[in-house]
Amino acid sequence: VAPGSHQAVVSTQSTGNLHTTINMFSKICLFALLALVAAKRPPRFPQDFRWSYAGPIRGWRCTQIIEPAEPPQTTWRDNYFCQHPHTQDIGMQWSYAGPIKGKKCVHVREGADPHTWNDNFLCTNHRAPNMRWEFAG
Secondary structure, eight states, X not given: OOTTHHHHHHHHHHHHHHHHHHHHHHHHHHHHHHHXXXXXXXXXXXXXXXXXXXXXXXXXXXXXXXXXXXXXXXXXXXXXXXXOTTBOXXXXXXXXXXXXXXXXXXXXXXXXXXXSGGGEEEEEOTTSOOOOOOTTO
């Protein structure tokens, strides 16, 4: 073995390890960046919410707003309240039988409708923005 050739092998291995380390570091940075981009932001009210009277909105998280006491000829069966899909899920649930225990609930009263709308609530987890219901617009 010629003098210095062992040195060259060590140098090549060191360079290979350096490339491996840089490659690994690049992958970790890319993964962290993707995770940051994919992280969903908290929803804002009212900007990140939509009402639909024609079924759920494609691609959005929607909760059906229904009162079983409504006669079939009314138009409530296809009503949904939807949350933007690129926001944190706030766990919306609809209740037509009072507030849901352990949830943050908004009392939903439809003053012009006589079919037991007095015990209806839209409930969310506690990370949800403060919301209010207005039946007159």
